[in-house]
Amino acid sequence: MFGDATAVDDIDLELGSGEFFALLGPSGCGKTTTLRMVGGFELPSFGRIWLDGVDVTTLPPYKRDVNTVFQSYALFPHMTVFENVAFGLRRRGVATADIRRRVQRNLDLVGLNGYDKRKPLQLSGGQQQRVALARALANEPKVLLLDEPMGALDAKIRKSMQIELKRIQQEVGITFLYVTHDQNEAMSMADRLAVMNGGHIEDIGAPDRVYDRPATQFVAEFLGTCNILPLDTLNGPALRLPDGAFVEPSAADKQSIVENQARIGIRPEKLVVTRMAAVASGAAEAPNRVHGVVRTATYLGASTEYEIETAWGGVLKSFAQNLDESSRARPGEGVIVSWDAAHSFLLPAEADSIPAAAPVTGPFRAVAP
Numbered sequence: 001m002f003g004d005a006t007a008v009d010d011i012d013l014e015l016g017s018g019e020f021f022a023l024l025g026p027s028g029c030g031k032t033t034t035l036r037m038v039g040g041f042e043l044p045s046f047g048r049i050w051l052d053g054v055d056v057t058t059l060p061p062y063k064r065d066v067n068t069v070f071q072s073y074a075l076f077p078h079m080t081v082f083e084n085v086a087f088g089l090r091r092r093g094v095a096t097a098d099i100r101r102r103v104q105r106n107l108d109l110v111g112l113n114g115y116d117k118r119k120p121l122q123l124s125g126g127q128q129q130r131v132a133l134a135r136a137l138a139n140e141p142k143v144l145l146l147d148e149p150m151g152a153l154d155a156k157i158r159k160s161m162q163i164e165l166k167r168i169q170q171e172v173g174i175t176f177l178y179v180t181h182d183q184n185e186a187m188s189m190a191d192r193l194a195v196m197n198g199g200h201i202e203d204i205g206a207p208d209r210v211y212d213r214p215a216t217q218f219v220a221e222f223l224g225t226c227n228i229l230p231l232d233t234l235n236g237p238a239l240r241l242p243d244g245a246f247v248e249p250s251a252a253d254k255q256s257i258v259e260n261q262a263r264i265g266i267r268p269e270k271l272v273v274t275r276m277a278a279v280a281s282g283a284a285e286a287p288n289r290v291h292g293v294v295r296t297a298t299y300l301g302a303s304t305e306y307e308i309e310t311a312w313g314g315v316l317k318s319f320a321q322n323l324d325e326s327s328r329a330r331p332g333e334g335v336i337v338s339w340d341a342a343h344s345f346l347l348p349a350e351a352d353s354i355p356a357a358a359p360v361t362g363p364f365r366a367v368a369p
Helices: 031-039 081-091 096-109 125-138 155-172 183-189 207-212 217-222
Strands: 012-015 020-024 048-051 066-070 143-147 175-180 192-197 200-205 227-230 233-235 238-240 263-266 272-275 289-299 303-310 315-321 334-338 344-347 364-367
Touching (some): 012 200, 020 183, 031 143, 031 175, 066 125, 081 096, 081 125, 096 125, 096 155, 125 155, 183 207, 192 207, 192 217, 200 207, 200 217, 217 227, 227 315, 272 315, 289 315, 303 334
Parallel strands (some): 020 175, 020 192, 066 143, 143 175
Antiparallel strands (some): 233 238, 263 344, 272 334, 289 303, 289 334, 303 315
């Protein structure tokens, strides 16, 4: 807590050994505060933090087997690359020969072989980030904390660094706790991720599970674009949209339909847009089909992005591959939007359900009672 403000509220989080775990969420959600508590830079008001079975809640940062890579990199400008990477090892009294070996190994690992005599100001932003990473890895911590380390890089370098960072993590086998607000970063690198909102963890799991079957509407809309359709009536497994169209939920959702689940979500890339001219006359209505009119059609080369106005006044977004010109709908044209039941997911009427984290055996655990 900071005064009367609660930055992180009642979380239970466990990281597995060698896992790449991402904390994801908007500004002010509590993700950086969580990382800082793990690193020892903030003291939790309540709860405990364990590292490999040892309670480290009150230990200062230098007594925890943890290293941190910050967005600013925090390199010493008057030192060479070698000296920056060796700094922590020298403070710990590591033998000179071992320092040389570990510095060289980690410079090779991050692709900076031959840069050991350069100063930070002689390096690009991406190279400085690699030095900061090599310095942290040289200490061989049990957990490496990364606080939005790619925030200052341009898009092209950031993309290549995502691939490199994942490769490095898999090679060294150290547990990574990565904080970011960038959904693509988290989903492309993490083995698991947690989406935070208002100091709480709203969802936690593998990236594909959290994206394809989010626990709440907040998670569904934070991880990319999502169509949220209101359900007008619920009568057992029978669901209907405001225009009367019948909705068939996925097999998993059929087993868990409850009264407060009053929305259904579908990702834009899962929708199929069919021009009315291509629909056979007198064709029987099927579930998961919505009539609409194309409001906008934006050509993007490989795909077309549609905004489609529905009969009840809602707007659906769809991304459709440009397989051939005849299949592309035009603004003002009537279309049918359909989807496979397996690609949809039911959402609570109130986005306040927070799933319990699956138990994982590993070196780090943070719990607030």
